[in-house]
Amino acid sequence: NVTEASAYxxxxxxxxxxxxxxxxLSALRKSRRSISGKKDLASYxxxxxxxxxxxxKTVEEYPEDQELKKIVDRFSSFYSEKGLIDEQAQKEKxxxxxxxxxxxxxxxxxxxxxxxxxGFSDFRSLRSESKKx
Numbered sequence: 001n002v003t004e005a006s007a008y009x010x011x012x013x014x015x016x017x018x019x020x021x022x023x024x025l026s027a028l029r030k031s032r033r034s035i036s037g038k039k040d041l042a043s044y045x046x047x048x049x050x051x052x053x054x055x056x057k058t059v060e061e062y063p064e065d066q067e068l069k070k071i072v073d074r075f076s077s078f079y080s081e082k083g084l085i086d087e088q089a090q091k092e093k094x095x096x097x098x099x100x101x102x103x104x105x106x107x108x109x110x111x112x113x114x115x116x117x118x119g120f121s122d123f124r125s126l127r128s129e130s131k132k133x
Contacts, residue, residue: 004065005058007108013054014101017075020047021094028087052079071100 020043027040055072062068078093085093 003062004108005062005068007105007112009058010068010101010108011105013051013058014098014105016047016054017051017094017098017101020044020051021091021098023047024087024091024094028091048079048082051075067104071097071104074100 023040023044027037027044030037030040032038032041052075055075059065059069059072075097078090078097082090
């Protein structure tokens with residue numbers, strides 16, 4: 001029986017990620033030379049660091065959680081390359097990661113509510129099914 005991080009554990013990470021993205025958006029609306037623009041960017045960086053630490057800790061606690069690990073790998077590679085892409089591209093990549101986390105959360109809440117006996121092997125198969133219709 002594979003132990004997965006619960007929806008609530010993942011949700012905590014997703015909320016941190018989302019508030020980091022909000023700081024980035026706020027910084028994008030201001031001059032990057034302004035004090036508050038710099039503060040927002042610093043908060044964004046700190047937020048991302050916190051997300052990375054939470055991700056690492058969670059993967060350590062749930063080493064068998066493959067779905068989460070795939071998202072963590074994407075975030076880690078984003079994190080190491082973010083200096084090379086502009087803020088707009090960073091925002092898009094983070095939004096994608098965030099929405100995948102949200103799908104994972106919804107799916108795990110459903111599974112928990114239904115005693116983990118859904119007729120799909122994972123949330124991805126459900127998504128691809130709905131695209132075919």
